[in-house]
Amino acid sequence: MRLDGIGLRHGRRGPWLLRDVQLELLPGQLIRAQGRNGCGKSTLLRVVAGAARPGRGQVLGRPARTAYVPERFPPALPFPALEYLRLMGRVHGLPAAEAERRGTRLLSRLGAEGHADRPLARLSKGTCQKVAVAQALLADPALLVLDEAWTGLDTDARTALDEEVEERADRGTTVVFVDHDPSRLGLRTDLRWALGDGTVAVTSQEAATPVRIDCTGVADGPEALSALPGVRAVTVLADATVRLETDEAHSDALLRALLALPGTHVRRVSGGLR
Numbered sequence: 001m002r003l004d005g006i007g008l009r010h011g012r013r014g015p016w017l018l019r020d021v022q023l024e025l026l027p028g029q030l031i032r033a034q035g036r037n038g039c040g041k042s043t044l045l046r047v048v049a050g051a052a053r054p055g056r057g058q059v060l061g062r063p064a065r066t067a068y069v070p071e072r073f074p075p076a077l078p079f080p081a082l083e084y085l086r087l088m089g090r091v092h093g094l095p096a097a098e099a100e101r102r103g104t105r106l107l108s109r110l111g112a113e114g115h116a117d118r119p120l121a122r123l124s125k126g127t128c129q130k131v132a133v134a135q136a137l138l139a140d141p142a143l144l145v146l147d148e149a150w151t152g153l154d155t156d157a158r159t160a161l162d163e164e165v166e167e168r169a170d171r172g173t174t175v176v177f178v179d180h181d182p183s184r185l186g187l188r189t190d191l192r193w194a195l196g197d198g199t200v201a202v203t204s205q206e207a208a209t210p211v212r213i214d215c216t217g218v219a220d221g222p223e224a225l226s227a228l229p230g231v232r233a234v235t236v237l238a239d240a241t242v243r244l245e246t247d248e249a250h251s252d253a254l255l256r257a258l259l260a261l262p263g264t265h266v267r268r269v270s271g272g273l274r
């Protein structure tokens with residue numbers, strides 16, 4: 001999927017929130033959009049999801065199975081939660097029984113199983129957000145757009161959503177998200193879209209600052225460490241400290257492996273995205 005020369009402003013005289021934006025989205029990519037308040041993150045996500053039409057340019061190759069959790073879930077619809085999910089599943093082409101099965105599973109996964117029969121209008125804000133998330137995950141979307149979908153969820157539901165998103169990305173779903181927690185899905189995020197002044201700067205996880213782990217007491221010598229998980233480079237510093245470079249996706253596993261080596265002492269961890 002590609003955004004080709006996207007330009008968008010609100011009103012005829014409004015500032016251009018997006019100008020000549022070119023972006024490529026590949027299957028399985030997890031993409032975080034970031035930038036200061038009001039820079040146009042939600043606007044860009046709406047364009048990606050097909051909920052806003054750009055004034056200039058075009059979106060090419062958006063999958064038919066696109067799902068979107070907007071920043072604000074539309075005001076109460078006249079359905080009980082599970083009934084709404086069943087109807088949304090039908091809209092996405094699922095048989096009624098399958099839609100109900102998936103809706104039930106997702107409500108339970110998000111800790112809202114006790115609210116299945118309650119009308120949306122009578123749900124708390126957080127439970128309503130769970131229904132908004134469930135409708136987006138229902139039909140195995142090929143593109144999943146999440147605008148602060150974690151906001152308002154309790155801790156368990158936030159973790160469940162993290163896991164659902166990672167599982168789907170592993171199976172090929174492209175995910176674009178905005179979230180105010182800078183560490184959200186940090187280990188798994190492939191690309192960052194940094195918005196500012198109408199432009200979008202793209203950085204990939206690989207291009208990010210490496211995580212450096214300095215250690216001493218390496219019994220088998222520095223060469224043995226290059227076989228540990230995610231090691232990109234091994235350098236011996238002037239004071240004989242061994243410096244390993246890795247990325248954020250591997251730094252936890254590498255630290256665990258180092259700590260399990262007899263005699264090895266981790267002296268310092270530095271670098272990374274944040």
Ligand SMILES: Nc1ncnc2c1ncn2[C@@H]1O[C@H](COP(=O)(O)OP(=O)(O)OP(=O)(O)O)[C@@H](O)[C@H]1O
Pocket residue numbers: 010011017035036037038039040041042043044
């Ligand atoms: N429908 C609209 N009509 C006019 N202006 C709008 C409309 N929607 C958004 N805006 C303005 O466009 C700008 C970008 O809004 P947007 O919600 O995309 O930013 P954002 O980066 O997501 O902000 P935040 O981090 O605060 O959620 C803001 O100044 C907002 O007031």
